[in-house]
Amino acid sequence: MEEIIRMEGITKVYPNGVVANNQVDFSITEGEIHALVGENGAGKSTLMKVLFGQEQSEEGKIFIRGREVKLTSSQNAIEHGIGMVHQHFMLVPSLTVAENLVLGKEPTKGGFLDFDKAVEITKELSEQYNLIVEPEAKVEDIPVGKKQKVEILKALCRGAKILILDEPTAVLTPQETSELFRELIELKNKGHTIIFISHKLNEVKEICDRVTIMRRGKNVGVFHIDEISTEEISNLMMGKEMSLDIQKKKAEPKEPVLSVDGLSYFNVVGRQVLKDVSFCVRAGEILGVAGVEGNGQKELVEIITGLQVDYRGTINILDRNIDKLSIKGIRGLGVGHIPEDRMTYGVAELASVEENLISNRYDDSNFQNKLLMDTDTIDSWTAKTIDEYIIKTDSSKRLVKMLSGGNIQKVVVARELSTDPKLLIAHQPTRGIDVGAANFIHRKLVDMRDTGAAILLVSADLNEIMDLSDSLIVMYEGEIVAYFEDMSKVTEEELGLYMLGLKRQSEDEIGRCFHA
DSSP: OOEEEEEEEEEEEOTTSOEEEEEEEEEEETTOEEEEEEOTTSSHHHHHHHHTTSSOOSEEEEEETTEEEOOOSHHHHHHTTEEEEOSSOOOOTTSBHHHHHHTTSOOEETTEEOHHHHHHHHHHHHHHTTOOOOTTSBGGGSOHHHHHHHHHHHHHHTTOSEEEEESTTTTOOHHHHHHHHHHHHHHHHTTOEEEEEOSOHHHHHHHOSEEEEEETTEEEEEEEGGGSOHHHHHHHHHTSOOOOOOOOOOOOOOSEEEEEEEEEEEOTTSOEEEEEEEEEEETTEEEEEEOOTTSSHHHHHHHHTTSOOOOEEEEEETTEEOTTOOHHHHHTTTEEEEOSOIIIIIOOTTSBHHHHHTTTTTTOGGGEETTEEOHHHHHHHHHHHHHHTTOOOSOTTSBGGGSOHHHHHHHHHHHHHTTOOSEEEEESTTTTOOHHHHHHHHHHHHHHHHTTOEEEEEOSOHHHHHHHOSEEEEEETTEEEEEESOGGGOOHHHHHHHHTTSOOOOHHHHHTTOOO
8 A cells, every 4th residue: 555644753852851752753554544552651642743733843754645744733734634533522512513513614604604504514424434423413412422423524524534543432432432443444445544542452453454652752663463462562662571461359348438328419500410329339349430421420529529519418438427528628538539630630730749749748747847848758758659659750859740641640649549548539540541551550559459448440441440340330321320249240342331321220239339
């Protein structure tokens, strides 16, 4: 097949001196699905930002069909037939599918948007590429899988022949992922070329033709997918051999640590987001919460951790009702919280690694020296923690925002786990990080469980949920629709049916998740 894109000697250095790309070569052929993988900080996102015109490299050349081009903006890249679908959808929730699709290139009639024409364009594209959407539905009312299709159609509508997909399956059920893969293969068969960025190596093996592996800003190899195993890909990504299996003995749950009884919550517009939710998490147990995002998981976590206080029902932590407690008061009961969004809720990005690590214990008497902070003790503790959690930074004084995503996540995990919490709320604890960092965090969570902590694990990653959970609840439209006390008796495909609302257990079966 003809080479459609070649990037030669791409070097990108950020103002802080970080070399994100170091003389990187990258090429794809027309009509292939090409994986781009690497640990966080490996440089793959920067390389794609250069290709999509969002970043400008200091050195290197880009060729499209053998002709050198200068991609100075995203619009410029789109004009050359390159489209990018970001991990976090760039859609306007209050607009319809059709309005989102034509945004920026709207058909007009009498000086106003020709909505009927926008619907017609959407229907034609939807049928042409077998990406079925409802043109007149509001984006905020459609499921995640449909939003993914709208994003792809947006790129196709603008003439994209090369699609960059960034973690496209991160929030999809197995059924939605299978459907997406069928659609991507159909796009490939129609002559489109797809760059598939993912941390899910099993999916890379399933859908891709070739894989480019990056490590520390360099291209360390390009392979036909049937010539390399997931273990070999992982080893090349990390630069060493590592086992991805989690060794986990059978849980021995003890007394309840967290009890949620009859929890209901209405959002600011009066929509009921949580409906009579009851469950219990016991000491020495990881209780997983599965569900397509937007089915009440976020609000559930916010209420338990004190970020949201206007709710109905009862929440007890170690037999203490948290209704009147502040966030600090809840933490004082022995609660740790790994938040869903590490940059918004997990860290203060303009503070140092050290400041972030001690932010939940700055008033600890061990860190005080009469009226001032004991800097020697803090420096010693910070260095020990950085070493224990393998946080890659040249200095504890480095601003945390200068670290890679995986290392920022390790800062959050280190801070929360080093207090030896009785209860840990882990919300998407490994989202958007590489397999090495994710594997490290998984092992830490299991170790914590084995010392007697109770862990509530909320994740859209079914592999993570299946590997770590001792028992599991599934949420759909703000309700618990299934409970599995024995993880050996459930498959990802069956979970997907509950997550999509296609199956529901009896009230008696669901009620077993409340052990209090």
